[in-house]
Amino acid sequence: MSSLIIDRLSATDGTLECSVRCSGDLERFVTDEPFRTSYDVSIADVPPGVLAIPVLAQVCPVAWANGADVYVDEVDATFARALEDVRESLSEMYDFIDGGTLYARRTIDPDPETSGEHGLLFTGGVDSTCSYVRHRGESPTLISIRGWTITPDASDDDEWDALRTRVSRFADDHDCETAFVESNMLSFLDHPMLLAHYKRYVDGGWYSSVGHGLGLLGLCAPMAYARGMDDLSVAATHWDGIDLEWGSRPDIDEHVRWTGTRCHHDAYDLTRQERLDVIAEYVRDEDPTLQLQTCNDRMDGNCGECEKCYRTAVGLRLSGLEPSDHGYPFADSDYARLRRSLExxxxxxxxxxxxxxxxxxxxxxxxxxxxxxxxAFFEWLEGVDLDELISVSDPPLSHRLLRAGARNAPNALYNAAYPAWIAAKTGVRRVRSDR
Structure with missing residues (x-):
């Protein structure tokens, strides 16, 4: 029977660590690296059943995709029920989510002390800034996570430092607290192999298309419990009327909960342009120098040349703001460059x-x-077939063939060859969330 086992769970001060063992058929999806997450608050007094939530939030979708059972010594009863609801939502979205059961020796119903604190996952992008504006009366704690778009690798230290500095400055300027979380949630699982197996079924990567709603919220559980945080929000990427297969949606995020904390999927009622309108009104009324950060290539500012920078700059203009006042070097001549790049x-x-x-x-x-x-750009955009802009961006045949080979390669051959090929050849650029 396919299985994943969570064991040797430990918490010291602000650091959580555990190992994951699995049956042979799942070995290719799990590395030898222990799962680790660090917080800037002590989690030493958090119950083991809550400490198990971050790793369960990462491995359960992998188990469900393989019909595998998951075993853990102790789990928060509220979160165990949440996992059943999330699994049902994912199974309605994806045919490859095929079941699997969570088995725990003990379930717990702790009695945490709640403080009324509201947490908000925050990067300073369009979505999370809009959510801040909507909830600013609650002075939300701004939570930034290292482990997805910014990896735990030393090569990303400068980017993490830039994000921490920027979010801390925003929090100071807006009288908010911060919380910073660092995890290896992408590297302790073998995400290149997950991509090799499931890319044919999803529009993006494994984490963006399947895992990140449950995964990012679940990472926050010990910190939220330790702080008495009773509400935790994640900003919507999409909006009502868009039925894309995506790992963070209302029918996933609104199910995530553990004792003392409920999670929310925020601003799903607004399109991205309407979120920019909310920001624009706030800028005009209260914060004329507000800066946004959405760049695909930088964390210490916006390059002004990637698709997301151009898209945000155009959106700011449509909301009546000058992009250059809010972090985007943009001039009229950029419209022609943008059109050429899209075409x-x-x-x-x-x-x-x-x-x-x-x-x-x-x-x-x-x-x-x-x-x-x-x-000229508006007239072109009104007439262009947007589906054609997507089709010219299909991944090359060599990448598709490589993934097909990886799916069927023996573990030993894959473990030696595939990660090296990815590192040396693809140069795949990480796509940053607006959050």
């Missing part, structure tokens, strides 16, 4: 980006262009 397939775009450009196009149809360059 030329310079960026890997999926259905996610298609819907966001369609949202921009809807607003363009209601907007009078301010300059000839803007008029």
């Amino acid at each position: 030329g397939g310079d960026w890997v775009l999926g259905q996610d980006e298609r819907h966001m450009w369609a949202d921009i196009r809807d607003r363009v149809r209601e907007t009078e262009p301010a300059t000839p360059a803007e008029r």
Whole structure:
């Protein structure tokens, strides 16, 4: 029987660590690296059943995709029920989510002391900044996580330092507290192999398409318990009317909970352009120098040349703001460069980006262009087939063949060859969330 076993769970001050053992058929999805997460608050007094939540939030979707059972000594009873609800949502979304049961020797119903604190996952992008504006009256604690778009590798230290500095400055300016979480949640699982097996079924990567709603929220559980945080929000990426297969949606995130804390999927009622409108109103009324950070390539500012920078700059203009005042070097001449890059397939775009450009196009149809360059771009965008912009960005055949080979390769051969090929050849660029 396929199985994953959580064992040797320990908590020292702000550090959580455990190991994961699995049956032979799942070995290719789990590395020899222990699971680790660190917090800037002590978790030494958090019950083991809550300490188990971060690792369960990462491995359960992998188990469900393989019909495997998961074993743990102790788990919070509320979270165990939440996992059943999340699994049901994922199984409705994906045919490959095939079941599997969580078995615990003990379930617990602790009695935490709640403080009324509201946490918000925050990067300073469009989505999380909009959520901050909507909830600013609650002075939410801004939570930033290292482990997905910024890896725990030393090579990413500068990017993490830049994000911490920027979020801390934002919090100081807006009278909020911060919480920083660091985890190896992507490297203790073999994400290249997960991608090799499941990329054919999903529009993005494993974590973005399947795991990140449950995974990111679950990482916060020991910290939230230690702080008495009773509400935890994650900003929506998509919006009502977009039925994309995506790892963070209301029918996933709204199910996530543990004793003392409920999670929420925020601003799903607003399109991305409408979220920019919320930010624009806030800028005009209260915070004229507000800076956003959404870049695919940098964390210490916006490059102004990647697809997300261009998309955000155009959206800011459509909301009546000047992009250069809010972190985006953008001029009229950039409209022509943007069009050439979209037509030329310079960026890997999926259905996610298609819907966001369609949202921009809807607003363009209601907007009078301010300059000839803007008029030319708006006219082009109104007439272009957005599906064609997506199709020119398909991954090369060599990548698809490699993934097919990896799915069927013996573990020993894969473990030696595939990660090295990925590191040396693909140069795949990480895509950053707006959150």
